[in-house]
Amino acid sequence: MEHRINVHVFARCAEISLQCDVNILELCIFINDFLDFTSSVSMSSASLFGVTSCRVFSTTGCLEHIHKLTRLRVVDNSKLGKEAMMEGKPPKVIHVYNKTGRADLGDKVLLTIKGQMKKGIVVGAKWKEQQVLRPRFDSNNVVLIDDSGNPLGSRILAPLPMKLRSQKEEYNKLISIATRFV
Numbered sequence: 001m002e003h004r005i006n007v008h009v010f011a012r013c014a015e016i017s018l019q020c021d022v023n024i025l026e027l028c029i030f031i032n033d034f035l036d037f038t039s040s041v042s043m044s045s046a047s048l049f050g051v052t053s054c055r056v057f058s059t060t061g062c063l064e065h066i067h068k069l070t071r072l073r074v075v076d077n078s079k080l081g082k083e084a085m086m087e088g089k090p091p092k093v094i095h096v097y098n099k100t101g102r103a104d105l106g107d108k109v110l111l112t113i114k115g116q117m118k119k120g121i122v123v124g125a126k127w128k129e130q131q132v133l134r135p136r137f138d139s140n141n142v143v144l145i146d147d148s149g150n151p152l153g154s155r156i157l158a159p160l161p162m163k164l165r166s167q168k169e170e171y172n173k174l175i176s177i178a179t180r181f182v
Contacts (some may be wrong), residue, residue, distance in 0.1 A: 066103035066122060068093055072142040075123065076153030081144055084113050105161050120144050123160050135161045135182040143174060151177055
């Protein structure tokens with residue numbers, strides 16, 4: 001469900017959520033719905049919270065898959081990956097090499113990184129809820145590879161999921177430079 005939330009309402013909710021232990025998005029939706037209700041009853045909603053009407057932005061729920069335009073974190077020690085992460089411009093997915101267009105652990109993706117197109121393998125994915133036999137990562141991780149499937153870096157800095165280890169012939173080169181497994 002999509003909600004349209006006033007920017008000033010969101011800022012006020014952020015202040016309130018710091019004082020109380022409340023989810024900021026739920027609070028914003030509640031206050032925004034309340035302000036819409038009070039404006040329909042002809043009460044002055046601006047006087048209630050000290051906000052005025054201004055531009056509006058919309059929010060949607062958390063997506064649980066990697067698709068086009070998703071930003072990823074490079075977890076190998078390749079020069080290109082380090083430079084991109086230091087500049088604060090992580091690579092962006094421009095193509096997923098499977099039928100669904102959604103990447104999962106072990107899927108190959110095409111990335112744009114610092115103006116170059118490179119291939120990568122997804123080695124960690126951020127999930128909303130814990131799933132059986134699937135490790136949960138804090139970020140969407142990728143290892144850069146060249147066209148022949150060789151990793152660009154010499155070491156992988158994040159743990160790899162055991163799923164990749166079970167498909168040894170496909171990811172043999174990644175497994176050999178990994179230090180930890182989850």
